Amino acid sequence: MADQGTGSGTDVEKYDAAVPTGTGIVTSDRIENPGFEPVRLRVSELDPKKDKANERRVALMFGLSMIGSAGAIAAYIIFPIVPGDPGSVRTNTFLLGLGLALGLFGIGFGAVHWAKSLMDGHDLVEFRHGTRGSDATRAKAAEVFHLGNKESGIGRRHLIRNTLIGALVFFPLPGIVVFRDLAPAADPNQLLKFTMWKKGTRLTKDPSGVPIKASDVTLGSVFHVIPDGLNDLPDKLEQKAKAAVLLMRLKPEDLHVSKGRESWNYQGIIAYSKICTHVGCPVALYEQQTHHLLCPCHQSTFDITHEAEVIFGPANRPLPQLPITIDSEGYLVAQSDFHEPVGPSFWERKH
Numbered sequence: 001m002a003d004q005g006t007g008s009g010t011d012v013e014k015y016d017a018a019v020p021t022g023t024g025i026v027t028s029d030r031i032e033n034p035g036f037e038p039v040r041l042r043v044s045e046l047d048p049k050k051d052k053a054n055e056r057r058v059a060l061m062f063g064l065s066m067i068g069s070a071g072a073i074a075a076y077i078i079f080p081i082v083p084g085d086p087g088s089v090r091t092n093t094f095l096l097g098l099g100l101a102l103g104l105f106g107i108g109f110g111a112v113h114w115a116k117s118l119m120d121g122h123d124l125v126e127f128r129h130g131t132r133g134s135d136a137t138r139a140k141a142a143e144v145f146h147l148g149n150k151e152s153g154i155g156r157r158h159l160i161r162n163t164l165i166g167a168l169v170f171f172p173l174p175g176i177v178v179f180r181d182l183a184p185a186a187d188p189n190q191l192l193k194f195t196m197w198k199k200g201t202r203l204t205k206d207p208s209g210v211p212i213k214a215s216d217v218t219l220g221s222v223f224h225v226i227p228d229g230l231n232d233l234p235d236k237l238e239q240k241a242k243a244a245v246l247l248m249r250l251k252p253e254d255l256h257v258s259k260g261r262e263s264w265n266y267q268g269i270i271a272y273s274k275i276c277t278h279v280g281c282p283v284a285l286y287e288q289q290t291h292h293l294l295c296p297c298h299q300s301t302f303d304i305t306h307e308a309e310v311i312f313g314p315a316n317r318p319l320p321q322l323p324i325t326i327d328s329e330g331y332l333v334a335q336s337d338f339h340e341p342v343g344p345s346f347w348e349r350k351h
């Protein structure tokens with residue numbers, strides 16, 4: 001409908017004339033009940049008992065919304081995700097989703113049912129105005145607001161108002177709780193400090209799991225290594241993300257070994273964590289001539305002749321070294337776990 005300014009005058013007259021059965025009430029800027037069809041009263045307007053029943057139904061839906069939101073939080077706590085157990089992931093996700101769905105649909109259905117069954121129903125045609133209304137229009141807006149307040153009954157239907165407020169307060173809570181998953185584990189330092197390497201664990205080829213003999217490692221060669229038995233674990237990917245190692249052989253005289261680490265290599269065969277100390281990408285490139293290890297993510301470069309110290313890039317500590325030796329059959333084995341946490345050095349900044 002065309003902008004008709006203050007709403008009085010010809011547009012209103014034209015509109016009124018265009019409604020043959022019009023019984024509408026024409027005010028300065030709107031026409032109520034323009035007469036397209038007779039307005040039917042709602043059952044709740046005819047019967048106070050039905051009015052009360054509908055009110056309870058709306059409150060029930062808002063109440064169900066609160067239960068759903070609270071249930072989502074409870075499910076998240078009672079049925080946590082257990083690492084390596086896909087069943088726990090399914091249960092946690094299903095119950096969390098169920099609670100959130102109930103929380104959202106409870107508010108939605110409650111609001112729709114409220115509008116359909118309890119608020120006044122009548123046709124209303126309004127004329128389009130400029131962006132900013134006149135003072136009279138603004139006063140009218142306040143009047144409409146008060147009318148809406150009166151018609152919705154939010155001021156006097158305390159049960160609905162309070163349960164709606166409760167539902168809206170409860171609904172965002174599961175979202176806050178699930179943000180917990182973005183936070184680090186209770187003690188990430190501990191999580192990264194220990195891997196599945198321990199005394200006597202054989203070094204095996206990744207991904208075959210074939211044990212490696214010292215005699216297999218020729219000068220200049222590089223092996224991608226995982227601990228023996230890793231492939232049998234249900235959480236092997238998680239374990240591999242911490243325990244993956246690069247194995248190389250240099251001439252023993254090329255190695256600059258610090259005090260206390262003299263026995264950590266076996267005749268020039270050395271093993272370093274493959275997890276970059278910058279942000280954890282796998283260090284995968286070995287420059288045989290320079291004895292440099294390169295991380296492809298942000299080009300951190302580690303010099304393995306100097307215990308993998310950082311010579312370029314954003315990493316700020318060397319790759320942790322895995323102490324190795326051989327067993328009675330000549331296979332390479334770990335002497336122990338790493339002596340420091342693997343992976344991003346972020347965790348070390350606290351110490």
Ligand code: FES
Nearest residue numbers: 276278279295298
């Ligand atoms: S993760 Fe290796 S340099 Fe950034």
